[in-house]
Amino acid sequence: MKNLLGVALGILAAIGGFVDIGDLVFNVQAGATFGYRLLWVVPVGVVGIIVYSEMCGRVAAVAERSVFDAIRERLGFSVGLGALVASQIVNFMTLAAEVGGLAIALQLLAGLEFHLLAAVAVLALGVVIWVLPFEWIERLFGYMGLCLLVFAVAAIKLHPDWSAVAEGFVPRTPPSDVLVYGYFVVGLLGAALTPYEVYFYSSGGIEEGWTPKDLGLNRANAIIGYALGGFLSLALMITAGALFLPNGIDPELLGTVALGAEVPLGTVGLVLALIGITFAVGGAAIDTCFSGAYNLAQFFGWEWGKNRPPATAPRFTIAWIVLLILALLVTMTGIDPVMLTEYAVIFSVVALPLTYLPLLLVANDRAYMGQHTNGRVANAFGFVYFVVILVVALTAIPLMVLTNQGQG
Amino acid sequence: MASEGALLAHDAAVGSSTGPFTRVHSQALRTKLDQLEPYLKDEQLARLAADIGEALDGLPEQPRRAESQLDAASEKAEELAR
Numbered sequence: 153m154k155n156l157l158g159v160a161l162g163i164l165a166a167i168g169g170f171v172d173i174g175d176l177v178f179n180v181q182a183g184a185t186f187g188y189r190l191l192w193v194v195p196v197g198v199v200g201i202i203v204y205s206e207m208c209g210r211v212a213a214v215a216e217r218s219v220f221d222a223i224r225e226r227l228g229f230s231v232g233l234g235a236l237v238a239s240q241i242v243n244f245m246t247l248a249a250e251v252g253g254l255a256i257a258l259q260l261l262a263g264l265e266f267h268l269l270a271a272v273a274v275l276a277l278g279v280v281i282w283v284l285p286f287e288w289i290e291r292l293f294g295y296m297g298l299c300l301l302v303f304a305v306a307a308i309k310l311h312p313d314w315s316a317v318a319e320g321f322v323p324r325t326p327p328s329d330v331l332v333y334g335y336f337v338v339g340l341l342g343a344a345l346t347p348y349e350v351y352f353y354s355s356g357g358i359e360e361g362w363t364p365k366d367l368g369l370n371r372a373n374a375i376i377g378y379a380l381g382g383f384l385s386l387a388l389m390i391t392a393g394a395l396f397l398p399n400g401i402d403p404e405l406l407g408t409v410a411l412g413a414e415v416p417l418g419t420v421g422l423v424l425a426l427i428g429i430t431f432a433v434g435g436a437a438i439d440t441c442f443s444g445a446y447n448l449a450q451f452f453g454w455e456w457g458k459n460r461p462p463a464t465a466p467r468f469t470i471a472w473i474v475l476l477i478l479a480l481l482v483t484m485t486g487i488d489p490v491m492l493t494e495y496a497v498i499f500s501v502v503a504l505p506l507t508y509l510p511l512l513l514v515a516n517d518r519a520y521m522g523q524h525t526n527g528r529v530a531n532a533f534g535f536v537y538f539v540v541i542l543v544v545a546l547t548a549i550p551l552m553v554l555t556n557q558g559q560g
Numbered sequence: 561m562a563s564e565g566a567l568l569a570h571d572a573a574v575g576s577s578t579g580p581f582t583r584v585h586s587q588a589l590r591t592k593l594d595q596l597e598p599y600l601k602d603e604q605l606a607r608l609a610a611d612i613g614e615a616l617d618g619l620p621e622q623p624r625r626a627e628s629q630l631d632a633a634s635e636k637a638e639e640l641a642r
Binding site for chain 2: 399
C-alpha cells in the first residue's frame with residue numbers, strides 16, 4: 153500500500169510537473185509547426201528527466217540531501233547563491249505562468265472574469281496547500297490531471313498518418329527553417345527537463361522519509377511517472393500535427409490546445425481537456441510554489457516541510473505564501489502566460505547545468521552515497537545528458553533571439 | 561486565425577462546444593487580431609483582418625454565419641499568401 157501511495161508521487165510529478173503549461177505550449181506549437189518531425193525529442197527529454205530525478209531521489213533517500221543542500225555543499229555559498237538566484241528567477245517565472253494558465257483554463261470552463269478567477273485560483277491553491285495533507289494533494293491533482301489522456305484519444309480520432317508518426321521518432325534534418333527547428337528542439341528539451349519538478353521530487357522524497365530501502369520505489373516513480381508524462385506530450389504533439397498544421401493554425405493561446413480535443417471529440421473532449429489542463433497546471437503551480445520555498449529553506453538552512461505544522465517551519469510557510477501572492481500580482485498585470493512560459497522554459501534550460509552538475513558529483517561521491525553511488529549505466533547516462541544540457545544551455549538564448557521565439 | 565475561428569464556429573454551430581469556451585476563446589482570438597492589426601500595412605490584409613474581426617465578434621451569437629465568413633476569410637488569406 154505504501155508503495156502504491158509512493159507511486160502517486162511520481163504520477164503527480166509527471167502530470168503536474170512534466171505536463172505543465174510549458175509542455176502544453178511547446179508540444180502543441182512544435183506539432184503545429186513541424187508536424188511529427190520533432191516527436192523524437194520527447195523520449196530524449198523523458199530519459200533525461202528520469203536520469204536526473206532518479207539521481208536526485210537516490211541522493212535524497214541515501215544521503216538525505218535535497219538539491220540545494222548538495223549545491224551549497226558542493227559549490228560553496230557564493231557560487232551556490234548564484235545558482236539559487238538563477239533557479240528562483242526561473243522558478244518564479246514558471247509559477248506566474250502556471251497561475252496565469254490556471255486562470256485562463258478556469259475562464260474557458262466557467263466564462264467568468266479573468267482577474268476574479270486568478271484571485272480565486274490562488275486562494276484555492278493556498279487553501280489546498282494549507283488544509284490538505286501531501287498525499288491528498290498528490291491524489292487530487294495527479295488523478296484529475298489524467299483527464300489529459302483525452303488527447304491520446306483525440307490523436308487517434310484525428311487519424312494521423314501513422315507511418316509519418318513513426319518516422320518522427322528518427323531525427324532528420326528539416327527541409328527548411330533549421331534555426332526554428334533547433335529552437336523547438338531546445339524548447340521541448342527544456343520543457344521536459346524543467347528543474348523545479350526535480351527540486352519538488354527530491355524534497356518530496358525527504359518529506360516522505362525515504363531511506364535506501366525505497367530506492368526501488370524511487371526508480372519506479374521516476375520511470376513510470378515521467379514516461380506517462382512523455383506519453384501525454386506525444387499525444388499533444390500528434391494532435392497538433394494532425395489538426396493544426398494542415399489548417400495553418402498557429403497555437404498562441406491556451407484555448408487552442410483545448411480545441412485540439414474539441415474538434416475530434418466534441419463537448420466531452422473539450423470539457424475533459426479543460427479539466428485536465430486545469431489540474432495539470434494547478435498541480436504544477438503547487439510544485440513550483442513548493443519548489444521555490446524548498447530551495448530557499450534548504451539553501452539557508454531554515455526548518456522546512458509541508459508535513460510539519462506551519463508554526464514549526466515559519467519561514468518556509470511564509471516563503472510559499474509570499475511566492476503565491478507575488479505570482480498573483482504578476483498575473484494581474486495581464487502578462488500573457490503563454491509568452492511568459494516560453495521565456496521561463498528557455499531560461500530554465502540556461503540555468504539547468506548549475507543544478508545538474510553538483511547533483512551528478514554528489515551521486516558519485518562515496519562519502520555521501522556509500523555503496524549507492526552511480527553505477528556504470530547511470531554514469532554513462534548522467535554524463536551524456538550533462539553534455540546535452542550544456543549544449544542546449546549554450547544555444548537556447550541565441551536561438552530564441554535569432555528565431556524571434558520560433559516565429560522565424 | 562481565420563481557420564481557427566472557423567473550426568470554433570463550426571463546433572459551436574453543431575453544438576460540439578460550450579458557451580463559455582466559445583465566447584472566451586473567440587474573444588481571445590479577437591484580442592490577438594487587435595494586436596496584429598497595427599502592423600498590417602497592406603490594404604487588402606487590413607480589410608481581411610477587419611472582416612475576420614467582425615466575424616469573431618459575432619461568433620458566439622451567430623456561429624453559422626461566422627463559420628461561413630471565417631471560411632471565406634481563410635480562403636482569401638491563402639490566396640493572398642500565394
